Amino acid sequence: AYTLIEIADTGTGIAPEIIEQIFDPFFTTKDPGQGTGLGLSIAQRIVHQHGGSLFVESQEGAGTLISIRLPGLPPRP
Numbered sequence: 001a002y003t004l005i006e007i008a009d010t011g012t013g014i015a016p017e018i019i020e021q022i023f024d025p026f027f028t029t030k031d032p033g034q035g036t037g038l039g040l041s042i043a044q045r046i047v048h049q050h051g052g053s054l055f056v057e058s059q060e061g062a063g064t065l066i067s068i069r070l071p072g073l074p075p076r077p
Helices: 039-049
Strands: 001-009 054-057 063-071
Touching: 039 054
Parallel strands: none
Antiparallel strands: 001 063, 054 063
C-alpha cells in the first residue's frame, strides 16, 4: 500500500531534451538570479529518503504531471 500525490499543471511543459536533467542539482532554465535549481533535487531526495518514488510526465505545450508515491503506514491496532 502507498499514498499517491499528484501535482499537475497546464503550463508550457518540459522539453524532452531536458526532462532527464530536471532533478540534477543546480539545473535551471531560469535566468541568472531567478532560481537556484535546487527545488526538484531536494524534493526528490526527501521522497527517496522516505522510501518513496517520484515520476514526471510532461508534454510540451500541454503541461506536466508529477506523481509522488510514499509507502503507506501499517493499520493501527
